[in-house]
Amino acid sequence: MSPLWTSSEIAEATGGTVHGAFDVxxxxxxxxxxxxxxxxxALKGEATDGHRFVDGAFPAGASGALxxxxxxxxxxxxxxxxxxxxxxxxxxxxxCQGKVIGVTGSVGKTGTKEALWAALDRSAPGRAHRSxxxxxxxxxxxxxxxxxxxxxxxxxxxxxxxxxxxLAALTRIVRPHVAxxxxxxxxxxxxxxxxxxxxxxxxxxxxxxxPGGTAIIPYDSPHRDRLIAAARPxxxxxxxxxxxxxxxxRAVYVVRGPKGGSLVTAQLPNASLSFTLSPPGEHWVANAxxxxxxxxxxxxxxxxxxxxxxxxxxxxxxxxxxxxxxxDGEALLIDESYNANPASMAATLKxxxxxxxxxxxxxxxxxxxxxxxxxxxxHRALAGRLEEAGVDYAILVGREMEALAKALGGQVxxxxxxxxxxALPLARAAIGPGDALLVKGSNAIGLAALVEALAGGTD
Numbered sequence: 091m092s093p094l095w096t097s098s099e100i101a102e103a104t105g106g107t108v109h110g111a112f113d114v115x116x117x118x119x120x121x122x123x124x125x126x127x128x129x130x131x132a133l134k135g136e137a138t139d140g141h142r143f144v145d146g147a148f149p150a151g152a153s154g155a156l157x158x159x160x161x162x163x164x165x166x167x168x169x170x171x172x173x174x175x176x177x178x179x180x181x182x183x184x185x186c187q188g189k190v191i192g193v194t195g196s197v198g199k200t201g202t203k204e205a206l207w208a209a210l211d212r213s214a215p216g217r218a219h220r221s222x223x224x225x226x227x228x229x230x231x232x233x234x235x236x237x238x239x240x241x242x243x244x245x246x247x248x249x250x251x252x253x254x255x256x257l258a259a260l261t262r263i264v265r266p267h268v269a270x271x272x273x274x275x276x277x278x279x280x281x282x283x284x285x286x287x288x289x290x291x292x293x294x295x296x297x298x299x300x301p302g303g304t305a306i307i308p309y310d311s312p313h314r315d316r317l318i319a320a321a322r323p324x325x326x327x328x329x330x331x332x333x334x335x336x337x338x339x340r341a342v343y344v345v346r347g348p349k350g351g352s353l354v355t356a357q358l359p360n361a362s363l364s365f366t367l368s369p370p371g372e373h374w375v376a377n378a379x380x381x382x383x384x385x386x387x388x389x390x391x392x393x394x395x396x397x398x399x400x401x402x403x404x405x406x407x408x409x410x411x412x413x414x415x416x417x418d419g420e421a422l423l424i425d426e427s428y429n430a431n432p433a434s435m436a437a438t439l440k441x442x443x444x445x446x447x448x449x450x451x452x453x454x455x456x457x458x459x460x461x462x463x464x465x466x467x468x469h470r471a472l473a474g475r476l477e478e479a480g481v482d483y484a485i486l487v488g489r490e491m492e493a494l495a496k497a498l499g500g501q502v503x504x505x506x507x508x509x510x511x512x513a514l515p516l517a518r519a520a521i522g523p524g525d526a527l528l529v530k531g532s533n534a535i536g537l538a539a540l541v542e543a544l545a546g547g548t549d
Contacts, residue, residue, distance in 0.1 A: 094239060095129065095178075097154055100166045103181035104156070104174035110164030112154035117236045119175070119229065126151035129236075132158070133171050133229065140171070172229075179232035179263055188217075188243040189388040192264050194250065194257060194295045195272025196288065197434045200224055201369070201408055202272050202377045203248040208402060209385050209395035210244040217243040224428075226250035231260050244388060252460065253281050254291045261298030268387045269295045269325075270306040270380050273373075274313045275433030280462035289313035293320030302326045304387040306380055309337035329359070329387065331379040333372070339383040341375055346444070351400075354378065358386055365396030369409055370444065373437040407538055409438075412545040419523025422447065423544055426530035427537040430458045432468045435530060436475050442528045443479030449524030450482035454517055454540065456510070456531015457488030466493040473497040483520055487513045488535050510536040514543055 093113035101108045115127035121143035124130055130147035132140035132155060141159045148155075148163050155165040156174055168174040183190070193203045203220055211218035219242045221234035226248040238245050249260045261269065274289045282288050293316070296305050305321035307314060309332030321328050331339040343355035343364075351368040352375055367378050378399050385395045404410035407428030414423045422445065426438045435458065442451055453476065461468050470493045476484055484504040486495050495506040507513050517540060521527050527544070531537045 092240065094237070097164065097166055099181070100129070100154075100156065100178060104166065104168045104177045106156070106166040106168035106174060108166055110154070112164040114153045117233060119233060121147055121150070124150040124152050128152045129154055129156060131156045131171060131175055131233075133175065134158075175229065175232045175236070176263065179235035182235045182238050183263065183265055185240055186238060186242055186245060188245060189268070190245045190247065190264060190266045190300075191268040191270065191384050191388065192261055192266035192295055192298070193246065193248050193270045193272065194292050195270070196275035196277040196292070196431060197437070198272040198373060198377050199226070199248050199250065200428075201374070201405060202270065202380055203246050204405060205377060205399060205402055206381045206384055207244075207246045208398040209381055210246070210388075210390050212398040213391035213394035214243045217241060218246070219244070220246040221248050224248065224250070228256070228260065232263060235263065244390070249295060251291055251294075254287070255294070257291060257294035258297050261295045263298075265298050265300055266295075266303065267300050268304045268306060268384050269299055269321075270384055271295065271308060271317055272377065272380060273308060273433060274311055274317075275431050276461065276464075276468065277431035277433075279464060279468075280460040282462075286313065286316065289316050290320065293317050296321040296324040299324045304329060304384075306331060306383045306387070308332055308376065308380075309340075310334045310376070327387070329383050331383045332376060337379075339379045339386075341379060344372075344375055346370075350445070356382055358382060358392070360386065361392055363392050363396050366400040368400055368402045369404065371437055371441040373434075407533075407541075412541075414521070414527075414544055416521055416523050416525070421449070421521050421523060422526040423521075423541065424526065424528045425538075425541045425545070426528060427456075427533075427541050429533050430456065430531050431461070432458065432471065435472055438528060438530050439472075439475045439479040439481070442481065442526060445526045447524055447526045449522055449526070451480055452483045452485070452517070452520050452525055452527040453479075453481045454485045454487065454513055454527065454529045454531075454537065455491065455494075456535030456537045457490035459490070459532040459534055461490075465490055469493040470497040473501070476502050485513050485516050485520070487531060487537065510540050513537075514540050517544060 114129040117129040119131040130152040207220035304327040305325035309330035412423040
């Protein structure tokens with residue numbers, strides 16, 4: 091197999107100088123992730139300098155390093171490693187002969203990215219590439235491009251933002267043939283004056299489209315026309331997806347599956363497809379429609395995509411499900427601990443309400459961060475969602491959840507605690523055989539540790 095990069099290719103892309111020739115099979119800027127054959131990129135950040143960890147990268151298996159300081163060991167020396175990171179990403183994109191897809195949105199972008207990768211990899215095994223985890227910012231996107239093998243047929247890249255202008259910069263590096271916006275919701279409202287401003291910022295993804303490119307837009311969004319207007323100057327094709335009559339890619343038939351997912355018949359511009367979707371919830375039906383729209387746009391295999399959607403598992407922190415031993419029985423633990431905003435809270439509480447269970451519905455809800463001056467209103471509005479879902483007991487975590495605690499009054503049995511550590515013993519005491527327990531909140535609240543403790547039986 092050919093290497094991911096040779097030291098001479100790295101030097102040519104970055105304008106650096108080689109000190110000891112080497113080849114690499116991977117790349118990282120996190121010293122904790124260094125593996126055999128990796129390129130370690132020593133970035134200088136606000137909190138720390140990656141050059142401090144170079145000495146440990148080589149014993150961990152790194153084949154070489156990209157640095158701006160004098161070190162021992164094979165390396166490429168550059169004046170600025172952050173600039174070099176971007177230049178190497180540009181070189182990776184330039185050499186790619188495959189189709190590239192960019193995904194953004196307030197909700198669902200990571201799940202859609204993973205589902206799209208699975209759909210494309212099904213028909214082109216080993217030749218589909220995607221950004222891992224949520225590497226979707228100004229350093230994660232370039233790194234994901236750098237990791238793209240030179241023979242990639244399909245590349246899928248997640249792009250995030252919390253300020254205007256960020257997506258415009260990222261999409262011009264990715265230069266997608268297809269750009270997807272999943273959902274517009276009041277996430278990061280602390281940094282935006284309105285939902286319309288968020289839609290405008292998400293619409294920046296279309297600015298990087300390659301000539302002849304396709305924009306994929308949520309038909310049921312109240313911001314549909316705004317997104318279409320943003321896409322029109324940049325896209326040769328605009329495709330909408332959704333449940334509403336008139337969407338280009340539409341679910342004409344949806345029924346809950348026997349194992350909690352959905353049975354879906356989708357109508358596309360040039361095909362019809364019936365498939366099983368394993369993750370539950372209407373929001374996942376919308377994600378799947380966006381996936382099918384993208385697969386068709388890049389000339390992928392729709393039948394293989396349908397098979398992949400049936401095999402999707404839950405993502406850690408984003409819908410992963412655990413069967414937890416409780417007493418003489420089991421309970422369902424739904425892990426949505428990675429992030430939360432009003433739209434994703436509503437979607438996952440609806441899923442909890444639709445679960446077919448013998449016991450109670452319990453929700454551990456962490457505060458939603460970065461919602462700005464309307465934060466209390468957004469938290470209060472969850473009271474109706476909890477009631478609609480038939481939640482029997484809610485454990486509310488974080489200062490911002492005080493507004494919801496007051497709104498609930500005595501309508502739903504609940505407890506309000508300051509942090510995840512305080513919530514754990516309450517969750518342990520509450521859950522019983524046949525119950526379903528949902529854990530969801532902004533990542534900063536730290537509810538992932540609670541999930542790990544409940545799923546793994548740790549303290």
